[in-house]
Amino acid sequence: QNSVAVGTPATNADDSSNKKERDPISQQELVYAASSFAAVFRPVCLTMILAALAVHYVNTEQTREAGEKALARSYQVFDISEEQSAATSIGLGLINSLIIVSGIGMMTFVLVLLYKYRCMKCLIGYMVFASTALLGFLGSQMFMVAIQKYRIPLDWLTFVFVMYNFAITGVIAVFYQKGVPTYVNQGYLVLTSVIVAWQLSYFNEWMSWTLLIALALYDLCAVLTPCGPLKALVKEMSKENAPSMPGLLYEAGLPDNAVRPGRPSADAEDHNSNDENENRRRTSQNSGAEAASSGESETVVERPSGVAPISGAKKDGRSQLNVGRFKPKGRTQGNCPESSRVEIAPKTPQLDPENPRHAESDATMLPLAIAKVYKLPLVFPSSAEKIDTSTPKAYLNQDFDAADLRSKVKVMLPRRGGRIETVISKGKENYVVYNKDGELKRTLLVDKRGKVMEVVSGGEDDEEIDNNIKLGLGDFIFYSVLVSKATERGFAPFVACFLCILQGLGGTLVLLAVYHKALPALPSSIFLSVAMFVLAVFVITPWIEDMWTAGPYYV
Numbered sequence: 001q002n003s004v005a006v007g008t009p010a011t012n013a014d015d016s017s018n019k020k021e022r023d024p025i026s027q028q029e030l031v032y033a034a035s036s037f038a039a040v041f042r043p044v045c046l047t048m049i050l051a052a053l054a055v056h057y058v059n060t061e062q063t064r065e066a067g068e069k070a071l072a073r074s075y076q077v078f079d080i081s082e083e084q085s086a087a088t089s090i091g092l093g094l095i096n097s098l099i100i101v102s103g104i105g106m107m108t109f110v111l112v113l114l115y116k117y118r119c120m121k122c123l124i125g126y127m128v129f130a131s132t133a134l135l136g137f138l139g140s141q142m143f144m145v146a147i148q149k150y151r152i153p154l155d156w157l158t159f160v161f162v163m164y165n166f167a168i169t170g171v172i173a174v175f176y177q178k179g180v181p182t183y184v185n186q187g188y189l190v191l192t193s194v195i196v197a198w199q200l201s202y203f204n205e206w207m208s209w210t211l212l213i214a215l216a217l218y219d220l221c222a223v224l225t226p227c228g229p230l231k232a233l234v235k236e237m238s239k240e241n242a243p244s245m246p247g248l249l250y251e252a253g254l255p256d257n258a259v260r261p262g263r264p265s266a267d268a269e270d271h272n273s274n275d276e277n278e279n280r281r282r283t284s285q286n287s288g289a290e291a292a293s294s295g296e297s298e299t300v301v302e303r304p305s306g307v308a309p310i311s312g313a314k315k316d317g318r319s320q321l322n323v324g325r326f327k328p329k330g331r332t333q334g335n336c337p338e339s340s341r342v343e344i345a346p347k348t349p350q351l352d353p354e355n356p357r358h359a360e361s362d363a364t365m366l367p368l369a370i371a372k373v374y375k376l377p378l379v380f381p382s383s384a385e386k387i388d389t390s391t392p393k394a395y396l397n398q399d400f401d402a403a404d405l406r407s408k409v410k411v412m413l414p415r416r417g418g419r420i421e422t423v424i425s426k427g428k429e430n431y432v433v434y435n436k437d438g439e440l441k442r443t444l445l446v447d448k449r450g451k452v453m454e455v456v457s458g459g460e461d462d463e464e465i466d467n468n469i470k471l472g473l474g475d476f477i478f479y480s481v482l483v484s485k486a487t488e489r490g491f492a493p494f495v496a497c498f499l500c501i502l503q504g505l506g507g508t509l510v511l512l513a514v515y516h517k518a519l520p521a522l523p524s525s526i527f528l529s530v531a532m533f534v535l536a537v538f539v540i541t542p543w544i545e546d547m548w549t550a551g552p553y554y555v
Contacts, residue, residue, distance in 0.1 A: 025510070025513070025514055029510075029513040030510075033506075033510040033512070033513040033514075034258075035254045035258030035469075036469040036513070037506045039253065039469050040505070044476065045498075045502070046190060047193045047194060047479065047480050048479055048483040048498060050480075051197040051198060051201075051480030051484050052480075052483050052484050052494060054194055054197075054198045055198055055201045055488070060145070060149055067202030068202050068204060070202070071200075071202045071203050072204070075100055077095070078092040080092050080096075080204045089204075089206040093204075093207045094214065096207060096210070096211075097210045098214060101211075101214045101218045104215075104218065105222070105229060108230065108233070111123065112229050112232050112236065115233065115236055115237075115245070116232075116236050120243055124175065124246075127246075127248075128171055128175055131174060131192070131247060132167050132168075134192060134195060134196065135166060135167040135170045135188075135191075135192065135195070138195050138196070138199055139166060139191075141199075142195055142199075143159075143163065147159075169188075170192070173185045174189065174192075177246060186250065186252075189250050189473060190476070192473065193473060193476035193477045193480055194480060196480075197478075197484055201484040201485060205488075212481065212482055212530070213526065215478055215522060216520075216522045216523040219520040219521075219522040220520050220523045224520065230518075230520075248472065248473055249473065250470070250471045251468045251470050252468060252471075254468065363410050364410070364411060364421075365408045365410055365422070366408060366411050366420060366422075366431065367405065367407065368395075368406070368408070369405035369406065369450050370420065370431055370444060370446065371409055371411045372395070373452050374420075376412060376413065377392030377393050378410065378411055379392075379410040379412050386400060387409070401450070402450035405450030406446050406450050416436060417436050418433060418434055418435050418441070419433075419438075420434075430443050430445050431445065431446075432444075442454050442455075443455040469509075471521060474522075475521045475522055478522060482526060482529055483497050483498055483501065486498075486529070486536075489533075489537055489541070490537075490541055492540050492544060493532075493533050496529075496532040496533065496535070496540070497532060497536075500525065500528040500529040500531075500532045501528075501529055504524035504527075504529070505521060505524075507524055508520075508521050508524055508525070
């Protein structure tokens, strides 16, 4: 994304680029990276710790042997045994990993095609079925091992009832989400990662590490290469009106001060808005004095800082009407300036609605709600029986329901004043307001409640502000698998891999804040962890054992 504002001279752009070269990372990027790391720190740590505890405590020698044989029969083309040399085991593990990753890549391409052509029923149906099987079948298998190992008294009926409700509730929390608290949704995503990591930990040790390295390389290619399936999926999901993909991403909210780099912060926007408010207020006061001296009225619309319904209040002989703000998901026609007040009709003479010349040249069809905002006189009596047609502006003193406010009436616009035009954007009618000089001032729409809302547009504000950080569920799973396999070699490898994963994730989030595009979260963490795992197993752990056997040391 380009951080230079539209309409900025080239010299400013060059200065900005030179400044960016001098300052590799800005304060906004640093705050965004730190806030993103803080948002995903707890769920990632919780998932890895729970997975490590599950692999260590919810297993027996019999279940490990049975699980390793089951995964070898299902996923491995070439068997890896302890009698083989290290080089042979690594080679066979790489071949098996290449086959598995190729299958994952093909399935990802199929998912991208289904999403691209909006086969959402097939896609969501498959994901719901897979999640139900995962939570119900694999979850039951994991809990059954815990029940048998710790001899928990539980009958079959209760066990089936609990697991059935556990699976169904999880599917609803992950995919339906309506009315489900956020922590329930996030909790089920964490549990899903723990269950899958517990199942994948049954892979042979050589097979596990080669598979993790292959997955890191695949993630690097799939996200960054032009033909990568994950890059294509991210591109499709970022398109306008693209449907959401529940169940694949873990979303965590960021604080208000952590604004995505390239988008103006709320504090800066409020500061600019306050400055413009003061300037507009002075301009409005001056123009109001001129209008009063000429014996003509003035219509002013005030925009508040947040969403607010229309409320009329008379002050100094003017009608001040609040217009709410509406941020659409897509791009709309016209740009709305960030002024607090818009002078639509500086001169509103008394117009005769029966005058044919007025009716032909200055009349237009507008919703009653907008006509009421700008106090526009009616031209012809409306078909609605509730409207008082005794005088052109008699309806201003009436109260209407939502249906009446959305209905269209023929109104008279001031001949030398502003204009309101109707445009169609995404199948909806918007009303573009121009001042007397033909300058676009704002875009309005009428919602279902009959309230007039302003369409806030221009650059990145066209899109609904999404202040969330998203991390793929696969990253949670393979982080947990790595830590679980490291746990089998002792506490030192566990701590080393745990810290390296967090370090790699933090570095990736910093790069995400700097480059402003989707980046793979697996490679840096996995490569660092594999290197530290080898160092911990062959250097740190023997050194700790030698220090322990040599005798106590006092500092």
